[in-house]
Amino acid sequence: MLGEPRHRTEDIRAADPLGADALLAAVPLMNERADVAALTVALRALVPDQERAALWSVGGAAAAMRDLGILLGSLRRHGTQPLAAVPEALPVLEILGRRTDMVPRDTVHHYTDWNPAGPRRRSYTGHPAEARLQEAGRAVLPVLSATLDDCALVTRLEPHDARFACALDRIARRLRATADAMERTVAEVSPEYVALTLRPYFDEVEVAGRAHPGPAAVTLPLWPVDLALWACDRADPAHDAVLAEEVPYALPAWREFHARHRDGVSAVTRLAVSGGTGADRPAAEALARALRILTGLRARHLGVVRRAPRPETPRSPAALLRSVLDMTEENRTMLRRATHHRAATGAAAR
Template sequence: MTSTLGIDLGSSPRTAVIRELDPLAADGPCLDLRHHNERSDVPALVAALRALVPSADEVAGYSVEACVAAMRDLGMFLGSIKRHGPEPLPLVPEVLPVLLELGRRTDMVPRDTVHHYTNWNPTGGRQRMYTGDIQEAYLQESVRMVFPHLREALELAERLSGAEVADAKFAALTEELTGHVEAMVSAIDMVVAKVSPEFFARGLRAYFEEITLDGRVLLGPAAAQVPLWLIDQAIWAADNSEPEYEEFLRDSVPYSLPRWRELYDRWTGVPSVVTRLVEAYGDDPDGAERRMPGLRPSTEALARLLRVIIVFRGRHLGIARKAYDADLRLYPVGSGGASVDLLRQIIDLTRATARLTRRPAPSAAAHAERRSA
């Protein structure tokens, strides 16, 4: 996986390097941040952020990995200040050119993302946390568990997007992809078991609020930036989605890694894997299977993949329903901009797609079924 930088910031070796780096000497201030947040001490947060802002010359000497680590640590203070009310940039305007340059150097948005908060975050005593609560650590670890599997899954999805659906390797690739999605289910099960809806809704959610930066509204770290939706795009959503989900994807793409943005562009506007499968069956499913013996194993493997995705989304919907219940929530939508209604719609869309793989139908009829679902 490469990007316009020529390096893969999501790889395990790069991630390990970034976690070790502390270019702003922020280890101590990031520990103090938890206490400032507990006391809602905005002046202390502002003073700490101002003290961390590097000079232009210092930033010029950073490696790309150090730029990522610097964005990670500045972002912890941006989110903390906003959690207690004020927009951070007017209070510390000198951080603006630094954020813009760090974003340019890393080819990412000019603020911290879920990648910075979880995957690029040190573990152990140096872990950056808003609250220091063990539940926050479990939430961070659950996402940290997902990223290696998601990275492999997306590369497999790219191979699937170019593979013939009746080829023997198609089913094997799909099964491998399913294994990585199953690991994501295990991660979300950790959240269900270890993180209460009350803690997330009332203790943590406020730290992920959007900020305004150079006239642009930028979302905070959010689950929506862990792009299972990108697997959707390759498998079914590129041509079987709905406008609200399509808009949500477009809004989420900028917060992804450069390589993942490339994949989104590649898979948008081309037939999805499910569409190609339906077209392969054509008007004579039995005849298609006789001519192409690999078609049925591919269909069964794809159906299993979609079932696992539905399980994951069901778990996520359950968490969201509790955290954003009207009697508990402080915010009406998730930090990535998705409402509970949208999550429910995405599950319905995935289930409708899964029905196409269970009983192949003539192409026109299949699309009619999909539209009426």
């Protein structure tokens, strides 16, 4: 099962189980020319024997999925369902998915955090803007993975426990680091490039009758933080829709976190009941800070999504993001009111 140790990430980045380095270096030119025939030949050339694929380590299987995925997305971008063109790839993708305990397609982890840097970088376009987006994913995903333990603490500790406040403080600091990385990326990469040039490479690929979206590097998987801070007992259909789309494509450890804590008691609920005064005050302050950063991060993300030339519908990324942002802000407001009310009541009693 895939975890988060840095040595494993480095092993995946270094691995080239398909011997794909030279061939994948030519993919940006194939895409520039919309050379479907060459891309089809490349995918067929890289598909390994099933027996060989079944023997790879988890890390080797992840690297192989990463490399096949670049060709899946490239063919799809040019209007071809890759497994219709190269059907022998299907059983291999299923083997790799089972081996890594992930979906039978590449995800944002394959495309960013597990992607080698420098000359070996796997890329659709070879454009510097794409490299910047991939670097943003390499910076953000480990930070968000590091929040899982603290999110789990928040769901099981009481607000008066000093560890509760410390966990919330660490979550807030990691959200701040995520927001800083996003700010840098927004300054360097235009929404138009993402929407018009890169997004078509993330279109859905049919795998055994099921449509799997591509590894969009612009997605921010913040849902574990949502669950711990407010959503496990305060979500609505819009947030449920986000979870339905994102959880299946997460790492095994992230999906395990969701299964364990989706029906827990959120930090907002715990502190709304306690009032965030006395021994609970440090936790209330840390939670307020985390929610403030989270709403700012989502507002910035929404602005970027809305600047991209793409129609907004009730199920579009912008509409779902707006709904989740509104819910986050509502919980932040509710916490502030509960804290102020309890503080005022305590002062009056004194």
